[in-house]
Amino acid sequence: DGGITQSPKYLFRKEGQNVTLSCEQNLNHDAMYWYRQDPGQGLRLIYYSQIVNDFQKGDIAEGYSVSREKKESFPLTVTSAQKNPTAFYLCASSTGRQNTEAFFGQGTRLTVV
């Protein structure tokens, strides 16, 4: 089955710790994205990558870092510099071509304790 997988589904972090969220896709998509959803709000773009070894900041990149060493993988690190890390994190991928949709993973809920 082709799809996009995020892990873990739930993650707890102590204040001051870095944590990495996993995102893997086997759809052969070039583009991958990380979004954040807060309660009652829409999805805000954190980082995106159009191609391996390249990525760009989105609207709310501060306190986050990413890497794109492989086409299939786009891990997101939430660093201790992120002031309000508790949120629902969504990874997506697309072909990157015009007029195509993005496919989302099931999300990771991160809670800072």
Add this chain to the structure above:
Amino acid sequence: DQQVKQNSPSLSVQEGRISILNCDYTNSMFDYFLWYKKYPAEGPTFLISISSIKDKNEDGRFTVFLNKSAKHLSLHIVPSQPGDSAVYFCAARGYNNAGNMLTFGGGTRLMVKP
């Protein structure tokens, strides 16, 4: 500034009736629009899309209308079913938008009452 807005945070509809979800945008460079459906603690799933060269796209019970001059799109669900209860996000993408990333609205929670 929000480039994509869904001004109604929630909508309640009786089963069998029509649900109309609205979305407004400000960026005239957007040329492709999508609707996603989202259940709690899950990722959004793609529902239907429309290119700016069209004003209507239909897929079963779902129809999306686009009014470019008003920078407005709407999603019609008819007839509405209890299983349609979810949060609906509209999203937009711009021509030559680097990365082809989507800009999302804030979502509208639809509740379909049996």
